[in-house]
Amino acid sequence: MKHVNKWGLGVAVAGMMLTACTKNFEDLNQNPQVSEDVPPEMLITQSEKGIVDRDFDWFYDAYTYQLQWMQFGVAAPGSSPTGLFSPTNTNDFYNAFYKGIGRNLVEMEAVVSRKPEAERAQYGNVLAIAKILKVYSAWRASDANGSMPYSNAFQARSDANFTPTYDTQEKLFPMWDTELKAAITTLQSGLSGQASPGNAEIFYSGDIAKWVKAANVLRIKLAMRQLKRTPDKATAIIKDAMAVKDGLFVNNADEWKFLSADASFARAGNWAMDNNPLSASKNMLDYMYNNNDPRLGIFYEKNSYTKELVDSLIKGGAFPASAQYNERRYFGLPASPDRRSVKADSVIFNVKRYKMTFNGKEVTRTVDTVSAVQRRLFDLDAENGNNNGARYTQPILSYAEQCFMLAELAVRGIITGTAETYYKNGVEASIKAYDDMGREAKIRDYAPLDAAAIAAYLDKPNVAFTGANDVLLEKINIQNFLNLFKSPWEAWGAWKRAGIPKVGGILPFEPMQVAGQNVVIPRRWMLPQPTIANQTNWRNAITEMQQTGEYGNADNDFTGRVWWDKK
Template sequence: MKAIHTLGIGALALVTFASSCTKDFENINKNPEITPDISPEQLITTSQKAMVDRDFDWFYEHYQYLMRYAQYTVSYPDGNNSGMFANPRVNDFYSAFYRNIGRNLADIQQVVDKKTGEDKTYYSQVRAIATINKVYSAFRVSDVNGSIPYTEAFQARIDGTLTPVYDSQEKLFGIFDAELKEAIAALTATGEFMKYGNSDIFYNGDAAKWAKAANVLRLKIAMRLGKRDADKLKAIAAEVMASPAGLFTGNADEWKFVSSTNFARGGNWNAQGNATRGGKTLVDFMYDNADPRLSLFFKKNGFTEAVFNRLKAGGAFPASAVYNPRQYVGMPESPDDRANPAYARLFGVKSYSIVENGQNVTVQVDTLSMFQNRIFDLGSDGNLDGKYTQPIMTYAEMCFMLSELSLKGIVPGDAADWYNKGVTASINAYSAIATLAPAIGFATPTADAINAYLAKPAIAFAGTDEQKLEKIGIQQYLNSFKTPWEAWGYYKLLGYPKVGGVLNRKEFIASGVRQEVPRRWPLPISNQNIDNYNKAVAEMKATGEYGNAVEDITGRVWWDKK
């Protein structure tokens, strides 16, 4: 008889999480040999929590860099600056993968692999779910770093390997796909299997949903091959579409984390000015097209009609002045915009001197739109009860991938239908995120509002194939607001939003010089494994696109071919 133990997320207070920037595989693998007595339930919860409890990443990477690269937000009150293009303090997910996420998931695989007979079969789905989480996390690390240790990364406690080889990204994509196929086969097998239950904080051990997620992940990784191996992309897409395990069928299937009320509050979850005001281009685009997500992404500024009337009565405006009801105003994205006289009024809080009740009074008004703090930090806007949502892979993202593949004739289907489903799913998903938080002053989108949005010329799935691809790319970008690492990835893959496009991305100009948007992170150095590290870097440089130095973050990883 197999005993199934459950571990709630609150029990993780008993677990110590390492948080060091040192990439030392010897120290990482010093722990005692893994035994079959270790609970997979404890290990899966620990790893999954580490995948989403990423406040350090949010403050030091997403707010300061990725959200600003994507032009979702702008630093306030001084605007963006050239420092955001220097080598940043990033890559903590890399460290987390080797110190707890990947290590613990590999331990689950090892625990199951040591079992025999019926026991091994009984635990096969536990192993499969660990594998999917491990592949996703490793893919996310490789996506921005290129070659990484994977096949030998967690072998020290098995065979003493302390200097693991770095697997090339080309090799990794093949390994990832094979591991996901194996996981799907285990999850769709018939029989009695051990279940994680609520120790699995994403799907509560639901094998069918994990199999769907694995298929979507296969497709997502394969899409990165579009610039390198179109035939392989086509083959994987065909297999995924024919898989009995299926794909996501709606927002209820998507891979995401929804917290309790005691999560993501203050500290590093708080952007603290680094990325707090909406980018002007995005806010204007969403406002002009009546995007139902506008109030889900951004808050109205403080320039209410009551404030206007007060200022007008106090003499700040002439008697003929008429109130402008628009309260969504973005901040210019380019560093040099700070010195542009046309934009001067948009930087900082505006002060008005008025006479009120016979007294001279100064009234300050923030005329810019802040991003919806509470969908990122539950401790903001009154520290109310609420739930934090972190998407991992969404139904909308999948729909946009299938729309693109259908448009290109790679998979059968109606590209317009997938596109419309994706837009609708994205709007409804963000509405759910805002409702759970709850966000401040948002409007719940209606079916009529969504249909009206889909009919807008800049949004409707019409025009040439190139125009349709641009619209798909723009919607992937909008849908990635809560996953800025995905926005960065899709920008590099698809090229949207683009300068001069439907959503007219602005050039970053600092001191008159165009700043190139970074395309990768520096691969963290491993002094304990320097020979393999140097070999990996030399191999990546051989393509001519990686750059002459590891620190050249405008260089490209293997999949990101020019």
């Protein structure tokens, strides 16, 4: 495996980037490397880059584990799912928060503080955006880790604190909401003479109104993580966020996402699925195929059985003359590892090679019988690198997800509004967003979205907004889950929160078995171990998390639960 990091931002950031090469708090907080003359608004680029330029996470966390745990993908024929439930080399975003993302954002505050007093006021908006980015990144690091240093992290430079304590999620969530509210207040206060990061800010180019919406929708998302633990507090946050003027996304143009400037980003190396080839899982693909989901061709590739190929296999003697071309070109594999050894199933897990004769010579054709996960959506070098004008998309917080959250909250009676309208808006927004992703990535066989297909999809019994509240909640969370396909760490979190998809559900979740034993899908990462200097605080954090009774007794009990993930 090689490591390739290519960036296509279209902005000049050379010489402005903070660097780090160690995971240790002592090293991370010494020797500032940023000139006081660098405009603070330009320092935001490197932290934003760190959020999306995550090829290592894609190779390990996503391709090797999360996409398979969530049954979006299955180890392709010829490959193996060995070690699927004993994750290694994962969780690098946690380290990235301390090595670069959070560290850089804190350094921005320090750079501003060193400015003459008369100049500091012009950076209010920039620092508010930095605060939103810091909260998002810290939450993402904590979501599957639990407790983490936050309130007194990054203090080595200022206070010589090399042993930061760990804040519990019970403390972190209120801190984050307070910071997000403060950022929103600043951004909506109409500060004059503000410095703007412009295109150096790769998500919204410094658009203040959109950052307000992103921060406020993030508040709702974080509150929903807490509904099982602190329902009253979570409900109060949600209602407060709903009252914020112009505080919600109104369409896909508002959503928080990254769109690369050109095809130099997400190219080969760790972005590629070559070493972890994934096929579609049967249950997921069948649900999408049977309901005519317009996103099917964006999620999965057609198999190799074109009519021309079938005709050639018949002509070459590999297929009998009676063989018929099957117009269905989408097929998936069972997700459970034990299904690979079941005699009735094993044939579909084998690589298909056909021997036939052409012009008196015997040739062998290798054919994909099952559908691959749409590689081009993740790696712009896939499909022979035909990437003229291709661009990579990474959603952070989408309008569709907001709609599904509001639909669920309306069904639960926590907010007012029409749940069905929220739901339908979410489905339409998700389909259009993936249509945009497919077009931008220039995937093979891309076909423009037929608007009528959305209405037809919404009329399918398994999709239509009908049924009792428990059925409605299941349908909402299925659509939210599907919408998070391009952010599998988010799909993993959504599945943990809602328990959807589920075994025997509308979108069936296949029970996973290894050597005849049922296997529990991992629910957390192992909290990274710091240097010796901070071992005591780390151990205290684990001991404290274990007191809930759900974290697990062992550090590496991946089936244990962090605080918000309450049974």
